Amino acid sequence: MALKPTLPCAVFLLVCLINIISSSSPLTNGASKTNPMKPPRLAVTLIHPDSIRSPYYNRNASSYDLVERAIDGSIARIRSLSKRVAVPNDYSFRAGLIADIRGVAFLVKISVGTPPAPQLLLIDTGSDLFWFQCVPCISCFKQSLPLFDPAKSSSYSNIRCNSAACTLSTRECDRDKGYCTYNYTYVDGSGTRGNLASENVTFETSDEGTMVIPIRVVGCGHENSGSVDGQLTGILGLSYHPYLSLIQQVGSKFSICIGDIHDPQYQYNQLVLGDDSVLEGDSTTLDVYGGHYYVNLQGISVGDTRLKIDPEAFKRAPSGQGGVVLDSGSGLTWLRGDGYVPLQNEVRRLLEPRLRRAKYGHDVEFLCYVGTVQTDLQRFPVVTFHLEDGAELVLDIDNMFFQVKPNMFCMTVVQSDLKLQGLSLIGVLAQQYHNIGYDISQKKLFIQRIDCDLLDRDSAFS
Incomplete structure (x- = not known):
């Protein structure tokens, strides 16, 4: 004669059935260490x-x-x-x-x-x-x-x-x-x-x-x-x-x-990727146009000195020309001339009383000096890119300069000439030591200066 299961046994069978159904979900495979309460990042x-x-x-x-x-x-x-x-x-x-x-x-x-x-x-x-x-x-x-x-x-x-x-x-x-x-x-x-x-x-x-x-x-x-x-x-x-x-x-x-x-x-x-993306730090407006991610760069400071740059220098025209793109495929940062020249002049004012200019032979004209980044730039102030809504991208000497020869370093920011449609571009060297979060539906970009090692460890305990 069939036995009717007691209530605890029925609960046990129900839990087993739920576990079987969950394990067959198409979202995870058998090797995953997925927490069933929250999908892993x-x-x-x-x-x-x-x-x-x-x-x-x-x-x-x-x-x-x-x-x-x-x-x-x-x-x-x-x-x-x-x-x-x-x-x-x-x-x-x-x-x-x-x-x-x-x-x-x-x-x-x-x-x-x-x-x-x-x-x-x-x-x-x-x-x-x-x-x-x-x-x-x-x-x-x-x-x-x-x-x-x-x-x-x-x-x-x-x-x-x-x-x-x-x-x-x-x-x-x-x-x-x-x-x-x-x-x-x-x-x-x-x-x-x-x-x-x-x-x-x-x-x-x-x-x-x-x-x-x-x-x-x-x-x-x-x-x-x-x-x-x-x-x-x-x-x-x-x-x-x-x-x-x-x-x-x-x-x-x-x-x-x-x-x-x-x-x-x-x-x-x-x-x-997805909802667990790290969207922390200051936020600024994100504009998606032509498949690229644009930000509104409103000014640049070197230390406490705000450079005299017309904010219109970094605006994207209705035709699509100009503007500032955040990019994953370029190491260098490119600024159109009316934004680049004031930055170059301020760097020269700070460095040339004690360092000698150097010529780095290349298709692009770099601002270079004799010396080493770690020895000669220890007291160089941070450079700040001021974005809309008060967000900032802060560049220290490792973001702003790189060693191109044993006794020569150059600025990682160069001038974007007229042939480049007035485009400015923030490259990977400027993005070092930052986590940058893209929330496309909300049209927001988040910028957090952090060591990715710390970010990785934080996510392990979240």
Whole structure:
């Protein structure tokens, strides 16, 4: 005869059933250390190309070789972006990225598909699509990892031409196959072309587990070209598109913390996605235009001296020209002339009574001196970029200067000439030692000066 379970036994069975249902959720896999009360923070480690964790790490490269590469990459980057902002509605240049690894662009390692296939991606705040190379490969650049094969992933699904997802994304279609497509051309002539699809993406989490997120739009690239060199598999775009971009799909928030990019051992640079993004510190207005993140720079101070700069110098014109972009792909900071010259003059006034000017041969004119940053600039005041609503980006000597030769240092801020559409750009060297949070739906940017190591430890106990 069947026995009727007692109340405690029934409760036990109910708890077991809930646990079984929870364990089969598509958001996490069995290896995750997820706390069931709160999803873990999607904190992805950012890998600087010169760090020991990077496949590009060269133990024989001198720090001065790396500086040269960063400068070359920064020049290529701003030239690319200036062409991009000149035609903000031209979809053929929407990605706006020179697809190579020069400079200081960061890498991330994530996995896509079921079972997960690892990818090595370049992050770019100027690109709105998350894409990777795929089988069948009509034309692909070399990569270190196996090409992703959609046929081997049980979670992969092409987006159909007649779907709302296609209409809201690119509105491009392969009529023969009935699949939604994309076709991005970069300013340097490289590009990517392929299918749009939905797919699972596996992220590592801040508690050393993993989380699987279903992403409704990714790019599966079958025809790809670019000046990459055998490592990268694609691009993780962090720009905003109301439907297409990864950022919109995970909650329209993200934060980037950058520490000491000169230290190859430093391992705490991180990207946090979604609602657990670190939005702390002072806030300022964030303007998304043409796929780029603009801030309203209202003035600059050197120590207690507020420089005489017309606030209109940093305004973006209705045509799209000018303005100040916060960027992840340039090491240098670029200021248009009427903003740069007062800063240069104040630096010269402070340094030239005791230091000798030096000439650094390059395509760009740098303000340089004979000496070393750590010895000759110990008493140099901080430089403050004053943003709208009282937020400040504070630059100390490691943000403002870099050692280009054993006995020569230069300012990391350079002049943006007229050929660059009046664009100003705040690069990665200025963003060092800051966590910067983007809340796109609220149009707010948060700036917190912090060591990313402390940020990482704080998140472990939150």
